Each structure stands twice: as C-alpha cells, then as structure tokens.
Amino acid sequence: MNGTKKLYYDEPYLAQFCAKVLSCTPLHGGQFAVVLDQTAFYPEGGGQPADHGSLGGACVLDARDENGTVVHITASPVRVGETVQGDVDWMRRFDHMQQHTGEHLLSGVIKSQFGYDNVGFHIGPDVVRVDVSGPLSDGELQEIEQAVNWVIWQNGPVRALWPTAEELADMPYRSKKEIEGPVRIIDAAGADLCACCGTHVARCAEVGAVKILSAQNYKGGTRLSVVCGMRALRDYTLKCENASRISTLLSAKVNEIAPAVEHLQDEADALxxxxxxxxxxxxxxxxxxxxxxEHPVVFEDDLRPDSLRRLSCALSGVCPGVCAAFSGSDETGYSYALFEKDGDVSECNRAMNKALNGRGGGRGEVAQGTVHATRAQIEAYFQSI
Structure with a gap:
C-alpha cells in the first residue's frame, strides 16, 4: 500500500475534503482503523497532537502516521471503496497551528539570542511545553517574550519549503535528529528555520500573542510552559476575572491587590x-x-498537629510518663501527640496505633498521628495500660 497523500502539508487551512476509503479494519474496543487515499487529518507527531473530526459521519478520534500511511481511528466503520467527506475539527486544528507556530518563533528567538537549542516540545491540552538546553533568568524570559511578540506584530509570512539537498546543506535550520530524504523546512518570518512536519498559520499575526506562564530548571536547562493565541486570551481572561474577584473581596483596586494581599498576610501572621x-x-x-x-490524657478542640505537640510537651514538664494530647471528634477521628520527657514513646505509639486503628509515628520523646476511635475508646485504652 502506497503512502497517503497528505493534504495538510500544502493546505493547512483545508478543513473539508473528499477521499476514497482504501481499508477499514476493526480494532479492540469497538473502534476502527481507516485508511484513505488522501487526507487533511494531521496525524500525531513532532509534538503536535492529531486532528479530530469526522469521516462520512464516523467520528475521528485519532490519526497516526504508520510508515507514511495515515491511519484514522474512528468510532464506527466506513464502507471500503466509497468516497467519503472528511471534516476536520477546525477550532482544534487552528489552535494547534497557533501553538506550533508560536513555539517556532519562541525557539528561534531563544536560539538567536542565547544559542540554546529546543530539546523538547509538546502541545498539551492546556499549555505548550518547551524544553531548552540552557538556563534562563526571569529578566531574560521577559526579554524573550517581548522579542517574540514583536516578531508576531510585524506579521511576516510563515512558509513551508522543500529545499534541494544542495540548498539544505547551506541552510542554518534547526532539527533534533538526522533526517533522510526530502526535508520540509518551516521559515517563520525569518525568525526561525526548522525542519517540521506540522501545520502552521500563514502569517505571524495569526498567532496572536505568546505568553510564558512559568519556567523551571530541568536537566540543566529550562522547561517553559507557554500559551499562544486563543489560549493566551483565555488565560488572560481567567486571571482578570480572578483579580476582579480578589479586588472586590479586599476592597482594593485591581492594580493594588498585591499590596493588599501582603497587608492581609502581615495581619494573618500577627494573628x-x-x-x-x-x-x-x-x-x-x-x-x-x-x-x-501519671500518663495524662487530655482532649482539646480544634488543635493543629503543632499545637498538639506543644500541649503534650507542656504536660511532660510536670507529669511523669507518656503524656497524650488529642483533638478531633468521634465521627472524623482524632489527631494525637505523645510526649515523654527524656524517654522513648515509639513502643507505646506502636501499641496504641494497633489498638485504636491509628497511623503515625516518631522517634525519641515525641510521636504524632491519627486514630480512628471514639473518645471513650481512647480513654478506656489508656486506663487499661
């Protein structure tokens, strides 16, 4: 079987097409593997998820490239030999185009300004993950973000090229691996040249914006979480809504909520x-x-573990033996702290946990944990020992 004609390479904006069904193979779980003579469905690969949509009324759940043949995973069968209409979920496709082109621009700017390589990339359902080979400070990330968005606003063209071997040899393009045969190069407005099989927007302005949400050290480099286009707008909208709610709760202007929260934190610390x-x-x-x-047992309401420890410690200052403090209820169970000054409560702790369905431990003078028992059962246990 020859490879599938891949319409998405030359027509990434094609969301509807017709194709002949070459095969339809049942799979486990009631799904089917469908092969067409041509397709506009992008199969998962290169960090970009597969397109979804429908084929002749059958829902397309996934698409995979198997040695040049695109296999569509559908929820119901289609008739072999018939010509069917394919409908690509355009909102999903365009989202992936925005994210993928935005990643190229980001990686190109990082490469040109800092010399770091993109060593990992994946378009997730919420954010794009980009791994680069070197460390980046907060100030450098701000510079990168501004530079990438400036390229977007210049609205240069994004072109797919198929250079000859001679032309390719003179191109300073990015690639994570050696590629045999024809190589597809994406030229993102001159800001990035990269070997890529994915779908992209036609002009940079269609990316909308690129926003770096977070960065963390990762394997000697930096892992970035990024959103582009509609995702960036959704992220901005969500944060504006949250800021507005916080502003109302604190009776502070939106641009003054950070100092207001700091003041609230100072008050909480003092309290x-x-x-x-x-x-x-x-x-x-x-x-x-x-x-x-001797061996006192006390109950106090609404104490945190640290407070229980301090209470048991206070008891041990004036009472001999193991001092036990509990807080909780018969319905939810009790947290506890055991303390024996200059002693070792580990053996007592293990026996109590076994008798009262408890969990927790410690070493030396103190042990802490929880028991699932009633107050009467706890008191009876300590009276028995």
Missing amino acids: KARVARLETELFESRARQMAGA
Missing part, C-alpha cells in the same frame, strides 16, 4: 503569633491542673 501565645498560656494552665498525674 497566628497571638494565637500561639494564647495557646501557650492555655497549655501551661492545663498542665498545672494535671501536675503530678
């Missing part, structure tokens, strides 16, 4: 410090009430 001081006073009072009691 936490005051709560900690009051807790310390409460714990010391509880400890004085139980001074001298």
Whole structure:
C-alpha cells in the first residue's frame, strides 16, 4: 500500500475534503482503523497532537502516521471503496497551528539570542511545553517574550519549503535528529528555520500573542510552559476575572491587590503569633491542673498537629510518663501527640496505633498521628495500660 497523500502539508487551512476509503479494519474496543487515499487529518507527531473530526459521519478520534500511511481511528466503520467527506475539527486544528507556530518563533528567538537549542516540545491540552538546553533568568524570559511578540506584530509570512539537498546543506535550520530524504523546512518570518512536519498559520499575526506562564530548571536547562493565541486570551481572561474577584473581596483596586494581599498576610501572621501565645498560656494552665498525674490524657478542640505537640510537651514538664494530647471528634477521628520527657514513646505509639486503628509515628520523646476511635475508646485504652 502506497503512502497517503497528505493534504495538510500544502493546505493547512483545508478543513473539508473528499477521499476514497482504501481499508477499514476493526480494532479492540469497538473502534476502527481507516485508511484513505488522501487526507487533511494531521496525524500525531513532532509534538503536535492529531486532528479530530469526522469521516462520512464516523467520528475521528485519532490519526497516526504508520510508515507514511495515515491511519484514522474512528468510532464506527466506513464502507471500503466509497468516497467519503472528511471534516476536520477546525477550532482544534487552528489552535494547534497557533501553538506550533508560536513555539517556532519562541525557539528561534531563544536560539538567536542565547544559542540554546529546543530539546523538547509538546502541545498539551492546556499549555505548550518547551524544553531548552540552557538556563534562563526571569529578566531574560521577559526579554524573550517581548522579542517574540514583536516578531508576531510585524506579521511576516510563515512558509513551508522543500529545499534541494544542495540548498539544505547551506541552510542554518534547526532539527533534533538526522533526517533522510526530502526535508520540509518551516521559515517563520525569518525568525526561525526548522525542519517540521506540522501545520502552521500563514502569517505571524495569526498567532496572536505568546505568553510564558512559568519556567523551571530541568536537566540543566529550562522547561517553559507557554500559551499562544486563543489560549493566551483565555488565560488572560481567567486571571482578570480572578483579580476582579480578589479586588472586590479586599476592597482594593485591581492594580493594588498585591499590596493588599501582603497587608492581609502581615495581619494573618500577627494573628497566628497571638494565637500561639494564647495557646501557650492555655497549655501551661492545663498542665498545672494535671501536675503530678501519671500518663495524662487530655482532649482539646480544634488543635493543629503543632499545637498538639506543644500541649503534650507542656504536660511532660510536670507529669511523669507518656503524656497524650488529642483533638478531633468521634465521627472524623482524632489527631494525637505523645510526649515523654527524656524517654522513648515509639513502643507505646506502636501499641496504641494497633489498638485504636491509628497511623503515625516518631522517634525519641515525641510521636504524632491519627486514630480512628471514639473518645471513650481512647480513654478506656489508656486506663487499661
């Protein structure tokens, strides 16, 4: 079987076409593998996901390139020998075109300005992942983003070239691997030359915008999360909506919400410090009430693990043996902290967990965790030992 004629190479804007069905093979799960004499469906490859759509009424779920033949994965069969109409999901295709061309422009600018190579690329459902071979600072990323968007606004052409072997030898194009045979080169307005089999917009302005959302160190280089075109607009809209909601909650102007949040954080820190001081006073009072009691067990409402630890520690200052503090309810279970001054609570902790369906541990003087038991069961257990 000869390879499929790939209409998307020369006509990336083609969303409707007709083709002859050469084969339709049943697959596991009730799906079918359909081969056509020609197709506008882009098969997954080169970091770009496959097109979706329909063939003669059959839903196209995936498309794969198998040694030059495009195999369409459909949800229902189509009749072999018939001519069917193919309809490509245009919104999905155009989104991928925006993301892919935006990635080329980004990689080209990074290569020209910093000499780093693109060593990984994938168009995900929400963001584009781009891995580059070197480190980039926040300031450098801002410069890159501005440079890429300036290229977009110049609205230069994006062309697909099929150079001869002689022409290719003189081209400073990007490629992650050696390629045999004819090589398709994407010239993105002169900002990038790259061997690529994907679909692209005709002019840079159709990318709309490129926004770098985040960057992290990755294998000695940098992993970028990027959005382009409609994705960039959706991201901006979402962040504006969130900023507006925060602005309303804080009674602050949108452009002043960061200082307002910082002020709120300062107030929260001060409140936490005051709560900690009051807790310390409460714990010391509880400890004085139980001074001298051996292996004391106390229950307090709404204590965090750190507070439980501090309470059990306060008890151990005036009570001999293992001091236990619990917080929670019979319905949800209890968090606990065990403390024995200058002792080792590990054995006691293991026995308690086994008896009270607990989880957690520690070493030396302190252990913490949770138990799924009622208060009565906890108290009965400690009375029994």
